Amino acid sequence: MPEPLPQDAVTATALLRLENVSWRAPDGRLVLDQVSLSLAPGELAWLRGPSGGGKSSLLRLINRLAEPSDGLITLLGKPLAAWEPPQLRRHVGLLAQSPVMLPGTVEHNLSLAFGFKSAQGQTAPDQAALRGALDRLGLEGVELGASAPGLSLGQRQRLALARLLLLDPQVLLLDEPVSALDPESKELVETTAAAQAGQGRAVLLVSHQPPPQAQSMRRLILEQGHLREEGS
Amino acid sequence: MSGAVDIGYGQLALALGFVLLAGGASLWLKLGLGRDLLVGTLRTVAQLALMGYVLLYIFAINLPWLVLLLFAGMIFFAARIVAGRVKGRGVPVFWPVFLSMLLSYMVVSFLVTGVVVQADPWWNPRYFLPLGGMVVGNSMNAMALSLERLFGEVKNRREEVELLLSLGAEPGEATAGISADAIRAGMIPSINSMMGVGLVFIPGMMTGQILAGADPLLAIKYQIVVMLMLVGSTTLGSVLAVSLARRRLFTPAQQLRPGVPGTP
Incomplete structure (x- = not known):
């Protein structure tokens, strides 16, 4: 069962904190240079920057798929290294840039994470819950029994997001979640991200596109490994 | 004779x-x-x-430790050949290969000479070394095939492995499908050769026995034992090698190692 979050999780000022985090690629290139960032519960941050600027690498470090060369990342005040990796990754959900689907049905792909040891004690969502997760992202036309790899890129992108949301993570790391979507679905995903923040999660959304003007959110820019607030 | x-x-x-x-x-x-x-x-x-x-x-x-030492030496060279074949994958595999060979081939060779053939003593070099040598020679390819498949698939399916990790899978869970494919790749040749034996080819051991004047029916019995022991040894060897080598693909923090090909 995922470790229950401490009671003060919701009131903690920083859910996620990065202090002077640097990361060097295996080829020696400095991809992230002294990045500091703090995200509070309920905060939605839109991070943009040129491709190759380190956005995806930053998300991988927070999900601990890679290790920073320098600096410290904490979740709920606890360094990432102090968490069991599978538990950490369930709390800090990462939506990767390419929506990978395993061979099999939509239902199988949606419930993947509930078959792992780290899900012990957690009840797998029933068909109605899976259906709801799809419908909320505009996938009403997609059957649970359909082959997941056969769906269009835009559908897979939303299916991957639905799969992640079913895990109920405290922090959402979304890497280019709307890159392949039409304007209508794009708006739906952006609204979903904002709604997730509204429910007390911290959301870090990465995109090479500028954020929608209408929504209020933190705007960050990552360029040549340096992170700054937009306008600063 | x-x-x-x-x-x-x-x-x-x-x-x-x-x-x-x-x-x-x-x-x-x-x-x-x-x-x-x-x-x-x-x-x-x-x-x-x-x-x-x-x-x-x-x-x-006729000393048991000498027989076993020679057998271990054969395994050492087999492990070096296999490790050489799968090198350049960013993961050193000599020790996993050597250990899995030593363990699985020792068990299979002991079972064949001691229990099936009932050689007396079980390490009788006239039985143990030729039979054990066939286990090593034939299963070596199985292990190389398994490991090549393991590393190739992890490289091609890195995104899938990382997806499963990011959803809370442990490394073993994230590579379960890939490991099964790799073990299967190692086992298939020995299963296929059971299909063709006697129809498509006369195996080397049987040929040797018949040339040396043995009764073909006795040669057949030995050959059947050999074919079956090869299935056992390729299975044990592939399973062990894949499970040991798989661990080397991940860091203690359950990340794919930066040296593993395909890792950004």
Whole structure:
């Protein structure tokens, strides 16, 4: 069962904190240079920057798929290294840039994470819950029994997001979640991200596109490994 | 038993004609295999001659630790060959391969000589070394196939592995499908050879026994044991090698190692 979050999780000022985090690629290139960032519960941050600027690498470090060369990342005040990796990754959900689907049905792909040891004690969502997760992202036309790899890129992108949301993570790391979507679905995903923040999660959304003007959110820019607030 | 017709050294030299044929083809068709053919021929002659004298010596002395030491030595060289074949994948595999070979081949060879053939004693070198040698020689390819598949699939399916990790899978869970594919790749050749044996080819061991004058029916019994023990040893060897090598793909923090090909 995922470790229950401490009671003060919701009131903690920083859910996620990065202090002077640097990361060097295996080829020696400095991809992230002294990045500091703090995200509070309920905060939605839109991070943009040129491709190759380190956005995806930053998300991988927070999900601990890679290790920073320098600096410290904490979740709920606890360094990432102090968490069991599978538990950490369930709390800090990462939506990767390419929506990978395993061979099999939509239902199988949606419930993947509930078959792992780290899900012990957690009840797998029933068909109605899976259906709801799809419908909320505009996938009403997609059957649970359909082959997941056969769906269009835009559908897979939303299916991957639905799969992640079913895990109920405290922090959402979304890497280019709307890159392949039409304007209508794009708006739906952006609204979903904002709604997730509204429910007390911290959301870090990465995109090479500028954020929608209408929504209020933190705007960050990552360029040549340096992170700054937009306008600063 | 009438025994085989002896081959004189002059006649043995005549067999070199086959290599000359291959060498001629290499020159004529510019295959660039001349050097390899020369080295291969010299090694074949030297290694087999050495093995022949070692066997003579070991049969004469008949000491269990010497038999097992020679067997371990054969495994050592097999492990080096396999590790060489799958190198360049960013993960050193000599020790996982050596350990899985030592364990699985020892168990299978013991079961075959001690329990099935009931050689007395079980380490009797006349049985243990040839049978064990066949286990090593034939299962070595299975292990190389398994590991090549394991590393190839992890490289091609890195995104899938990282997806599963990011959803809370442990490394074993994230590579369960890939490991199964890899083990299957190692097992299939020995299963296939069970299908073709006796129809498509007469196996080397049986050929050797028949040439040496043994009753074909006895040769068949031995061959059946050999075929079945190869299925056992390739299975054990592939399962062990894949599970040990798989661990080396991940860091203690359950990340794919930066050296693993395909890792950004």
